Structures are given as C-alpha cells and as structure tokens.
Amino acid sequence: MKKLLLPTLLATCAIFSAQAQEKLSGHLYTGWLFPHNDFIHSDYEGNKPNLAVGAGIGYQIAPALTLRGDFMAGNMDGNHEIYYYETSLYEAKLGLDFNVIKLFNKDYEKIKLNLHVAPGMMYYSAKMYDIDTREKLVESPVPGDKALSPNFILAYGGSVGIALSPKLDLNLGYSNRFVDEVEWMDANQSGDYSDYYGMAQVGFTYYLKNDPSKVQVDKKAYADLNKKVSNLEQTVSENEANGERIAELEMSNQEKTMRIQTLEAELDSAKTNFSTDMATTTIPTGDEAPANAEAILGEPQFRIIVASLPNRVMAQRWIDRSNLDKSGMVVAYIENLNTYRVVYKSFPSFAAARKELLNIKGSIPDAWIVEF
Numbered sequence: 549m550k551k552l553l554l555p556t557l558l559a560t561c562a563i564f565s566a567q568a569q570e571k572l573s574g575h576l577y578t579g580w581l582f583p584h585n586d587f588i589h590s591d592y593e594g595n596k597p598n599l600a601v602g603a604g605i606g607y608q609i610a611p612a613l614t615l616r617g618d619f620m621a622g623n624m625d626g627n628h629e630i631y632y633y634e635t636s637l638y639e640a641k642l643g644l645d646f647n648v649i650k651l652f653n654k655d656y657e658k659i660k661l662n663l664h665v666a667p668g669m670m671y672y673s674a675k676m677y678d679i680d681t682r683e684k685l686v687e688s689p690v691p692g693d694k695a696l697s698p699n700f701i702l703a704y705g706g707s708v709g710i711a712l713s714p715k716l717d718l719n720l721g722y723s724n725r726f727v728d729e730v731e732w733m734d735a736n737q738s739g740d741y742s743d744y745y746g747m748a749q750v751g752f753t754y755y756l757k758n759d760p761s762k763v764q765v766d767k768k769a770y771a772d773l774n775k776k777v778s779n780l781e782q783t784v785s786e787n788e789a790n791g792e793r794i795a796e797l798e799m800s801n802q803e804k805t806m807r808i809q810t811l812e813a814e815l816d817s818a819k820t821n822f823s824t825d826m827a828t829t830t831i832p833t834g835d836e837a838p839a840n841a842e843a844i845l846g847e848p849q850f851r852i853i854v855a856s857l858p859n860r861v862m863a864q865r866w867i868d869r870s871n872l873d874k875s876g877m878v879v880a881y882i883e884n885l886n887t888y889r890v891v892y893k894s895f896p897s898f899a900a901a902r903k904e905l906l907n908i909k910g911s912i913p914d915a916w917i918v919e920f
Contacts, residue, residue: 572608578601581624587628612651657714665703685735701726708721852895858888
C-alpha cells in the first residue's frame with residue numbers, strides 16, 4: 549500500500565498542475581503615480597516622472613473571479629515654494645478581480661470590465677530637501693532605525709481588458725491606495741489627513757490556457773501520422789505509375805486487336821478468293837437501291853461485309869433499317885455457307901476497301917473485307 553502512495557500523489561499533482569495551468573495568467577504593467585499629500589506641485593528643477601512598474605500572477609477561481617498577486621516599485625516626488633520631496637515605494641498585494649460583464653454574458657471574452665480590491669503591504673523611503681540649497685532636511689524612516697517604513701494598504705479601483713488574442717489582453721485602469729494614518733510619505737508631517745496615492749496604469753495579461761483555435765498534438769503521434777501520409781503518397785505515386793503502364797498496355801492490346809481483325813479479314817478474303825463457290829445476288833429495295841446490283845457483283849472486287857444472316861428477308865430488313873449509305877448495298881448469297889451476306893460497298897483494291905472499313909468500324913465493329 550505504501551508503495552502505491554508516492555505514485556498516486558505524483559499523478560494527482562500532475563493532474564492538478566495541468567488543470568491549474570488552464571487557469572493561470574501573468575501580467576506586466578506600468579503607470580503614473582498620483583500622490584495626495586501636502587505638496588501640490590512637481591515642477592522643481594530636477595524632478596522625475598512619478599512612474600511605477602509592476603508584475604504579478606493570477607489564478608481564476610471562478611468564471612468571473614480571479615485571485616491576483618502583484619509586486620510593484622515606483623517613485624514619487626513633489627514640491628511647494630520652499631521644499632521638495634522624493635519617495636521610493638514598493639508594494640506587495642494579494643486581491644481579487646471581478647469581471648462584471650460575466651454577470652450578463654458568461655461566454656463573452658473580448659472585453660473584460662474588472663473591479664479590483666487588494667489588501668497588501670507598502671514599504672517606502674522618503675526624503676525632503678530645501679528647494680534652493682538642495683540640503684536634505686528630513687528623512688523617513690529615521691536613518692539607522694530601518695531602511696523602509698512598512699504600512700498596510702488597501703488598493704481599490706477598476707480596469708478594462710481588451711482581448712488582443714485568445715491568450716493576450718491589453719489592460720487600462722486606475723486604482724487608489726488607502727494608507728491608514730501615514731503622514732510621512734512625503735517626509736513631512738502636516739495637514740489634516742493621511743498621505744495616500746493612486747495609479748493610472750496600462751499593461752498586458754497573458755493567459756496560460758490553451759488557445760481554443762489550436763489543437764495540441766502528441767509529437768510522436770504527429771511524426772507517425774506524417775510517416776503514414778508519406779507512405780500513402782508513395783503508394784499513390786506507384787499506383788499512378790502502374791495506371792499509366794496499364795493504359796499503355798491496353799492501348800497496345802487495342803492496336804493488336806485491330807491488327808488481328810485486319811489479318812482475319814485479309815485471311816477471309818484470301819480464302820474466298822481461292823474458293824470456287826458461286827454467289828448469287830439479290831437487288832435491295834428502296835429509293836437508294838443501285839440501278840444494277842448484278843453489275844456490282846459481276847466482277848471480283850474487295851467487298852465490305854457488314855452482316856451475315858440466315859435468309860434473304862432478314863438481310864433485306866437489315867439494309868432497310870441501316871443508317872449507312874445504301875447506294876452500294878446488295879445482298880449476296882454464299883451457297884457453300886448457306887448464308888446471306890450484306891455487302892456495304894465494293895472496291896477494286898484492298899487498300900481502298902480497308903480505308904472505308906476503318907470509317908464504319910465505329911458503327912459496325914464486326915464488319916470485314918472479303919474478295920469475290
């Protein structure tokens with residue numbers, strides 16, 4: 549049981565860390581300090597800007613509520629007719645930001661309207677000088693006692709956050725600092741109220757949450773996927789090459805088939821040429837029938853045969869229904885084969901007959917040439 553305790557604790561911490569990262573944010577800011585004390589001017593020779601810089605982290609504990617810790621350092625100065633002061637201060641605060649817009653729209657992220665309250669500690673060191681002689685007159689805290697004077701503060705104010713991206717906001721805001729019963733922040737004790745100050749600031753907030761527009765992918769899984777894609781691309785390339793080879797083979801086969809058909813036609817023609825069988829003819833009917841069918845079949849020629857049928861009626865019907873040129877069509881009876889062949893056209897040479905045969909192959913793929 550004890551052996552399982554440490555791995556369980558480590559796993560729990562890892563899960564918590566991953567979940568916590570989704571809620572963490574970091575911020576940087578700078579701004580102008582506005583002191584409220586007995587010195588109302590800041591125009592003496594050598595005065596410095598009342599600037600401060602700060603940084604911190606935030607943790608979202610609810611959709612509208614963020615726990616925020618800050619550390620800030622800055623300088624303040626001021627003067628009147630006789631004296632001027634210079635103060636260095638440091639802050640450490642832990643407070644809450646409440647996004648008012650979430651009360652009306654829980655999913656709206658483009659603008660954030662935050663109310664801010666944060667208690668903390670402020671440490672300062674102040675010195676007052678004669679404005680003419682530049683002689684140091686007063687120092688708070690008293691030298692040798694302590695370097696910085698610690699004081700409780702309560703910061704309160706508001707800010708506007710403008711989303712520049714899903715993970716980055718631009719912030720503009722102001723917050724005042726209440727300091728209880730502190731009259732020496734300007735190295736001078738006078739007046740009827742405690743010294744305090746405020747700050748107008750501008751800064752950026754960066755969220756560690758995952759960008760919803762992006763998807764995290766395991767590097768090993770991504771590498772494996774790329775490898776699979778490369779293999780598939782290689783397979784596709786090989787298949788394309790095989791497809792081209794297959795197309796070439798099919799084209800070659802078609803050419804060989806046409807050559808075989810031509811040779812078969814030539815062989816049929818040669819056989820018929822040496823045959824002693826007699827052919828009888830019949831004259832086709834219709835407007836396109838030749839004037840002298842016997843004259844067409846009277847002399848041996850190379851004839852294109854487009855059909856071979858068992859009787860004369862079917863042969864004549866084939867001619868009547870054909871869309872081919874009927875001007876040279878006749879029916880020839882082949883006695884030794886007991887068949888009626890439809891002669892499309894007759895030519896004195898094989899070359900002329902073959903040329904015409906190629907023209908009608910698209911319509912009559914089984915046509916062939918016979919000499920008789």
